[in-house]
Amino acid sequence: MKKQAVIAGVGESSYHVRGRSPDSEFQLACTAIRNAAEDAGIALADIDGFVSYNDQRNDPLRLARALGIRDLRWAVQSWAGGGNNAAHAVQMADAAVCAGYAENVVAFRALAQGQFGRFGQSRGGGRTMDGDMAWKAPYGLLSPAQECALHTARFMHDHGISQEALCDISLACYANAQRNPRAVRYGQPLDREKYHASRWIVEPFHLYDCCPENDGASAVVVTTAERARDLKSKPAAILACAQGLGPMYGSSAFQPRWIGRMYYDNVGRSLWERAGVGPDDVDVAQFYENFTGPVLISLCEMGFCKPDEVEAFVANGALEGPDARFPFNTSGGNIGEAYIHGFELVVEAARQIRGESTCQIADAELSLVVSGPGYAPGSALLLAKT
Amino acid sequence: MTRHLGDDWVLPELSDLNRPFFTSGQVQVQVCDDCGVLQQPPDEICGSCQSTKLSFRATSGEGSIESVAVVHQAVHPALKDACPYAVVVVSLDDAPGVSVIGNVLNRDPGEVAIGQRVRACFETCPSADGEETLKIPQWEVV
C-alpha cells in the first residue's frame, strides 16, 4: 500500500523587520527546524532529509553538522523563482517519505535580507546585464513587483477590476495579522484610507500592495502517517501537492498570449485531480501575496471564481477573520505576518488543520496553500485532517 | 541626455541572440526558417518545431501597448532621477503573437495606457565595451 505522509510538526523563529534579527540567517534556520522537530516530538538526530527552494543559502550539510544529524538521506531544492516553490518543497518531502527514501524530512525556508541583501533591489552593479535580464534591465524593468505590476495592470484592464480589489487583499492580511502576536504587523492595523494614501511603488501597486521584507525562518517535519501515530503532535495529512510549469518565465511571460496570467490553471488542475476534491471543498486558504494583484489572478486560475467575479469575491471583508466567507491568509500572510518566502503560509495551513491558528476557523477539514503566483513554476498544497 | 533612464544606466550585454534587436536600428524579431514562427525573446531553438535554423526579421516598428507599469520607487540608486517612468509591453502589428518591452518617451508616465498605438524610436549610444553602436528600441505614442 502507498504510504501516506503527514506534516507532523511545525516551527518558526521569531519574525523581524528586515535587518532587525539578532540572529544570523543560519541561526534562524536552525531555530525553526529545532522548533518543528520539538513540536513533532522527533529527535533532531532522527531527521534524515532537508528540502528547500530557490537558492537556499543554508545548505543541508552545514545544517546536518549543526543539528547533529546522523544519517542524511535526502537533500534537494527546487528550481527557479522565489516563493513559488514553498508548496513544492513539501511535495518533495512528501515524495521522499512516500517512496521510502527518507522518513523524517524537514522542509524549510530561512531568509535574513538584512544580512544578505534585498530581493526587491537590483543586484546589477555592472554596466551591462545579460541573458533574460538584457531584455528588461535596460528599460528599468528589474524587480518582481514591476513584473507582477505589468501582469496585474493587464488583468485589471481586461476584467474591469478596480484598485479596491487590490486593497481588499491587503486589508484582509492586515486584519488577520492583528490576531497574531507573531506577526511583524501585529498592532499596526490598516484601513482603506491609509492604503490609498500610501505612496506608489509601481502602479498599480501602492506600498501596502507589497509584502514587507523580513528576517526569519519556518519549517515543517514531514513523516509517515504510521510514524506520526507514535508522536505527540497532531498531524496534518498531505492530501495532494502539485507543481505547475507554465511557459511563463522571465520576459517570455510578456508575450501577448501569456500576459495577465499566472499559470495556476495548470497547478489547480493537477491538485484537484490528485486530491479528488474541488475549490468548493476548501475550508481555508493561504495564498502567497508578495503583491496583492497576483492573488486575484490565482484565485481565478485555481477555480474559485471567474475574473469578472473576483472583485465581488474579495469585497466587503469577505476574506477577513475566522468567520470570513472565504477564510484567507489567516496568519496575516507575507504582507501581515512575515515574508518568509511564503513558507510561513505552509505552517499556518497545518495549524488550521490542528485547530491552533490565531484566527482559527471552525472545523477546518481541508486547508490549501497556493505558493507564489508571479513566477513559474507555481505550486500548491492541500492538507487534510487525518 | 540620449537615454530615457539616464546615460549611465544599464546596457544590454550583446549576444548573438540580442544583437539584431539592439544594434540594427529596426525592431527585429526572431523567425524560424523552417516553420515560420516568430519568437521573442529569441532562443537557440524554435519552440514550435525545434528547428535550430533561426534568423531575424525586421518589423514595421508599429504596434500597441499591451500593458503598462509606472515605476515610482527606484530599485537602483541610479534610477532615482528617472522616476516615475513607464515600462510598457508592446505587441507588434506585423509580428503576430510577439511583444517586446520598452519605455514610452513622449508622454508623461501617467498618460500612458493599454491599447495606445505606438511607433518605435531608437536611443543611439556606444556599447559598454565601446566596440559597437547600440540602437536601443524605444516607443512613442502616436
Ligand SMILES: [Zn+2]
Ligand atoms: Zn520552427
